[in-house]
Amino acid sequence: MLLQRLDNYSNEALTPEGLCNLIQYEYQRNIQLSCDAIESYLTQHPDIENMNPSVAELLQILFRKLQDELKHVFLKESGIVFPHIKKSYQGTEALQHMPLLDEKVFTAIKNTQTVIIGLMQRIRQVLHHYAVEPGWSADWKECLNEFFELENKVLQWVHVDQNLLYPKVINGHKHHLN
Numbered sequence: 001m002l003l004q005r006l007d008n009y010s011n012e013a014l015t016p017e018g019l020c021n022l023i024q025y026e027y028q029r030n031i032q033l034s035c036d037a038i039e040s041y042l043t044q045h046p047d048i049e050n051m052n053p054s055v056a057e058l059l060q061i062l063f064r065k066l067q068d069e070l071k072h073v074f075l076k077e078s079g080i081v082f083p084h085i086k087k088s089y090q091g092t093e094a095l096q097h098m099p100l101l102d103e104k105v106f107t108a109i110k111n112t113q114t115v116i117i118g119l120m121q122r123i124r125q126v127l128h129h130y131a132v133e134p135g136w137s138a139d140w141k142e143c144l145n146e147f148f149e150l151e152n153k154v155l156q157w158v159h160v161d162q163n164l165l166y167p168k169v170i171n172g173h174k175h176h177l178n
Contacts, residue, residue: 014164015089016085016086016088016089016165016168016169017085017086017089019160019164019165019168020081020082020085020086020165022160023077023082023157023160023161023165024077024078024082027153027156027157027160028074028077028078028157030153031070031074031150031153031154031157032070032074034146034149034150034153035066035067035070035150037143037146038063038143038146038147038150039063039067041139041140041142041143041146042059042060042063042143045139045140046060048140049136049137049140050133050135050136055126058126059123059126059127062119062122062123062126063123065119066116066119066120066123069112069115069116069119070116070154072112073109073112073113073116076105076108076109076112077109077161080101080105081101081105081106081109084101085165085169089169103170106166106169106170109161109166110162110166113158113161113162116154116158117154117155117158120150120151120154120155123147123151124147124151127144127147130144130145130147130148132144
């Protein structure tokens, strides 16, 4: 879905600044929309059909923790990291002037993303790999599908962060220092 769109972006959009915008306005927004849809279902249906109450409670706890982790890392990226990158690169591939954020910031984000992936894996286990039974309600099936979509969106966001944006920024900073 979103990764396919990367093939269509121009080189300008794949600059550090362009990647920041892509992540903030596409990936983070779509992840938040999925979280909102799931939260709406879970709020309206605290007793999930065909699920042991203790397992349903575990799912609620895992999902709330996932939301908190996503919220905090998105705030860190959009409020601190992305503005600094945009100011440092000013729409180009080359670092313009400002020193880059400490590499510990990127390590902290990567560690948080590892926690997020772990939470997604645990949710997948609790939901039996999103397997659907024929007799379940359409709303619950839609919620399970949204969990699956959320997992895919999160993995794509992490991929763009860790394999495109951050290596480009960190390597650009190291090259600028030499």
